[in-house]
Amino acid sequence: MGPDFLGGAEVITIKDLTKRYPNGFEALKGVNLSVKKGEIHSIVGENGAGKTTLMNIIFGLIKPTTGSISVDDKEVNISSTGKAIEMGIGMVHQHFMIVPNLSVMENVVLGSEKDFTNFFGKIDYKSIKLKVGDLIKKLKLSLSPEDIVRDLPIGKQQLVEILKVLYKGPEIIILDEPTAVLVPTEVNDFLDFVINLKNEGKTVIFISHRLKEVFKISDSITVLRNGKTVGSYSKQDITRDEVANLMIGKKFDFNATPPKNEKEEILFSVDDLSLKGMMIKNISFNIKKGEILGVAGVEGNGQEDLFSVLTGDILPEQGSVKLADKELNKSTILEKRKAGIAYITDDRIKNGLAIDRSILENGIAYHHKDQRFGKVLINNKNSVKLVTGIVEDYDVRGVKNMKTPVSSLSGGNMQKLLVGRELNNQVKLLIASQPTSGVDIAAKALIHDSFKELTVEGNSVLLISSDLDELMSISNRIIVLYRGKIVAEFKYPDYDIKELSYYMTGLKES
């Protein structure tokens, strides 16, 4: 069933691969894949479909339970990443594998320093600098070998990640969701870069759930669903909608619109807000009742600081933050929550959930302050009632028992639990940062619907996101943050993706 129009030899052939974890979870239930030399082969699927597990197996990070892998028609056992690298496989990981405290060049040569090491084990940093510098020039990247990675913006860190892999001169390059953190203009450049790699004769395995990108560059597409191969197609033989349907197994509505119940009354206003020593400078904006306000911007342009100041984690140097005329500038997060603000943080593992604690315990966080749950003791009956409600309303799947740890849920279901918990309060304003990152399409739709539902009663949402599609599909207005300032404002339906990305990348300033 594989495409044969290229006629190239198969470089990677995978047959009946399964992966079963000791706890009984089956990540892969029989995957077949054949990648031909010199093609860009995309692997698409929802979150939890098994894409990353499959790639980690090919790269020697995880051992498969059964099945065979052949490289260049020889069956191989990729027991370690070292083996994979020897076979000419390189992988750019979804989560960064670069070390923040090292320089660009140290990161790039990590694992192949032997070439620069003398008898005493001393590393020759001069030659490394030259060689890495050459590679950077060749790839036309704007990086300096001696920069410390920690100080670079996310987009550039991603480039370091890729540089690192390319440095080893792999023949087969696995890219695991490489565009997730890039802005549209960067994405286009990046996709050109990938096509260039193919033109140089490399084989690329490209993982994404952004079908637009997939269709732009792929030669073949393999769809995974629930740990199984649904099918492999050459690009010509299939349409975007068909792939989307194969991915989720049902028809999906792409044409979302923002809520229409906007009122004129202002609910939340930020006036002349500045942070000491941080990026945010003299920001002012407001949100009307029933409105969803989107905040667009490339990561690292002040979104995190904005979120922190709105939670009360950082105190502002000057300015005011008001919710329905109540000054919240200096109040703690507890006071802000009591005033009716709920929060969805951008990293659910870091500060959205306590993943080693139970679903019940996570479900009642902040709610536990409520008298309903007793004054001193926690009322177990009410807790269970509350969390059962969240699990049912937000379709959190995989809950066997309220006492099982959250870590047993998939990413999407964790996020649904988190969103459900936050929206179960008397919310006047929801501040959500990247609420759907790493979440599958169905969960994304559910989360967006719940946002819209919130606005029906005149409540509002401040949506900080790096996903422009998301912002444009549900925001009434979008403001663009660039270097800590608001540089543009757009109103539905006058969204122009080009204009937006010009402002986001600083090509245009107000």
Add this chain to the structure above:
Amino acid sequence: MTKGKVLVFLVVILLSVFSFAKLNVAIVAGDAIGDRGFTDMAYEGIQAAAQDFDVEYKIFECHVDPSKYFDALKAAASRYDLIFVDPGYYFDKELKEVSELYPDKTFVYIDGGSDLPNVVSVPFKQNEGAFLAGCLAALLTDKTALEFINDEYVVGFVGGADMPVIRDYEAGFKQGVKYVDPEMEIVSKFAGTHYDPAKGKETAYSVFNEGADVIFQAAGPTGLGVLEAAKDYDFYAIGVDTDQAYLQPGSIVSSMLKRVDVAVYDITKMAIDGTLEKGATYIYGVANDGISLAYNDDMQSIVPYATYVAVQDIQEKIKDGEIVVESYIE
């Protein structure tokens, strides 16, 4: 029970022991074998007794763990007839409790006293021995003809853990020095622990560098470091409790002997002979040679004869009661 009854009772018991079975002796040690002090000496004493008499013995080591004292003492009392409690003061409260539980057993309180009816008290006057050590040190420090003696009139003391019984050694030593020369300077320092010879050595080095050329130590295993310092830095050391001259030959002028071994041997012998009286007190001091200096070969080869004689004269004065040494412990 009157004393008479007790005696009769004891005699009966001891006779029966003598005729039917061995004497069962237990030593309940607050510390453990290898402490180069109380435990080792009591152990030697009982070994010697076992060679001469028909004695079966067992030693219980508590490793300075107060939560073990009661159990160990009780276990010993439940199976043995004569129980040495060594040193007694570790066990004050436990001894009271256990001796009440076993009124017909005999307990021996080593190094101190108790007024319990079935306890034999064996106080040691270490301060008298330390006094002699002080005299020896003070008499030596002006004999500049000797190899390691410097020009300064300074002697030293190194203690292990800072505790009253060690302060008692220190007090006796100081009195001895002052007896010889009230103006003489004494440098006294503590390593702070009984179990760190390296620190003991540095402490001795510090005392030595403040001018002391004769240093008396009372520091358990820490003191071994002091003796080694004597060898390395060239000063004279005075050992403690047992004769430690063999450890660093040529550097140890004498040792203050605290003959716990003799006491254990004597008491065991008395128990076998049936002459041991419950509630009695047997004082070991300079008077009965329970405490003395080791007048060994090393001492005679290093210490000038006149000094040697002078120290023995002072010893006689203590024996006669002419000199009374005060104690740090009331």
Add this chain to the structure above:
Amino acid sequence: MFDEITTLYTTTIRMATPILLASLGGALTYYAGIVNVAMEGLMLISAFFSVVFSFMTGNAFLGILGGMAASVIFSLIYTFFVSGLKANNFAIGFALNILVSSLTIFLTRVMFVGQNVFNSPKIVAIPSLDIHTGIYFIDNYILNFSVLTYVAIFLVFLFSFIIYKTTYGLHLRVCGEKPKALVAGGIKVGYVQLIASILCGCLCGLAGSQLSLYNVRMFSRDMTGGRGFVALAVILIARGKPKYMILISFLFGFFDSLSLKLQNQAIPPQFALMLPYVMSVVVMLVFYLKDKKKLETV
């Protein structure tokens, strides 16, 4: 006066040497992502076997080797549990410390009947550096310490070199900070930790040998006296930075030495003896306050 400074100075160096050696060893595993709580045990087992081997072979060098070997074995056990099995490092560390403490007394008693101190003239000590330049000051104040003291100072430089300039050092730093990056680079985390563990064993072994074959020439029960924990404190305060470790180790030695100096009637010995520990807390505070200032100015 001059004598007093001499005493302070030489005692400082002798007291600091074992702590410095151990903290260098522990810092290696610290970089590799393992906080080493077992150093006390590693030093003690080495102190014991150094004495035993020196006694049996009549050779100090073989004594050191024997001590190091024993220490390496225990270091590997520690790493196996903490890194291999992901067991809690405090549990394993304290368990090993108790194990070594019991084992060494047990062995002393078996090998040298009825004793828990082992000393003998047959134990050959580690020599002092025996070079005479004829200049009194240099001979007595610079060249008059244990060979291992110079080794330790040399090792500080070697340590900096390894950590910051070599392949292994690069791997080591990455190992603690982001082990996944190491794996992605095709290097085995376990391998890097194994090497760190062996080297840590060697260095803690040297520390133990220095204690039982130079500072004193004997083994006595629990003779490390908490120096392993002091070394741990040094590492945590200095956060593994060699220049700070040498500074803090010597500071510790200095206060240890000063605590002996200060003992007289005016200050009870307990206060003098707690000085090194109080100072370590103070030094740590200074470091943290400095850090905090730095954070505020950025």
Add this chain to the structure above:
Amino acid sequence: MFSNTLKKITIWVFFILIILAVWAVIIAISGENPFSAFGYILEGSLGDTGYFLSTLNKMVPIMLTALAVAIPSWAGIWNIGGEGQLLLGGFGAALIGFSINLGSSFLNILFALIVSALFGLVWALWPGYLKIKLNVDEVVTTLMGNYIASYFVLFLINYPFRDHSSPMAQTKYIDSSFQIPYMFRGSQFSYTFFIALGVVFIFYFIIRKFKFGYEIRMTGSNPDFSKMSGIKTKKIKLVSMLMGGAVAGLAGGLLVLGMNHRMMQSFSPGFGFTGLLVCLLAFNNPILIVFISFIFAMLQTGSVNLELFSNVPAEISGLLQAVMVLFVSAFKIISMRKGGK
């Protein structure tokens, strides 16, 4: 569900057998028949009422010092300072015990115990405060704090509060109205055991059922998230540290009032560190802490009997404990890997 539990039990029984086998080897090496040695240990710890009570009595400081590690550890902060807190707590109780009298024995004991807990609390205060204010590593501060507290208590009992009649550094006996009476003749067992057990269960209850306990658990699991949920994590951390210190101090107080009746040198043979081990073995679970304290106490009391009847040296008890800790840690990991992640 049932078969799963059964499987777990089987695995643990198997593990226990392995530990016993290793113990047997160690005992055999030191020249004793392992079976009779186990017999002596069992007899000496459970064999009759006296032994059994002695074992229970041993549990008092172990349980509490373990709890003193567990409470802060739930909130994600390490308390290695149990030893120092215990010593100061013990001194506090003794100080009250020989210097004042409130008229009633009940009040006296209650007051002395409160003071002992306060003394322990104070010694946990500064490491806790430095941790939340400057993020100073609490492992170092509490560890160094042990040495400082230990020397400080030694100073107090050597000089200002010394009993001048004793060759040991110790205080006077506390007044009899402060002494918690023994419950049985021939045993040092007293209701201190029930107090300690009660404290463990109270904290079990607090952690499981109280809002405060919930906040402690969440803080320990993910402080960033807890802060987002409106929990004052710094306060929670500090308070949990203080509670740990108070519990360790209370352990010292109970030892003084119930057993030693005075503060003395070498008061603690390292209870703080034994407690740390027990807590880690029990994975911070109060019920398991009781259970494991019992095993540790059994080993300690049993080894007295073992020493009495055999030629096994006393160090064996340390070896056996260490082996147990190593193996249980390994088994816990293995069983977790087998049973899921």
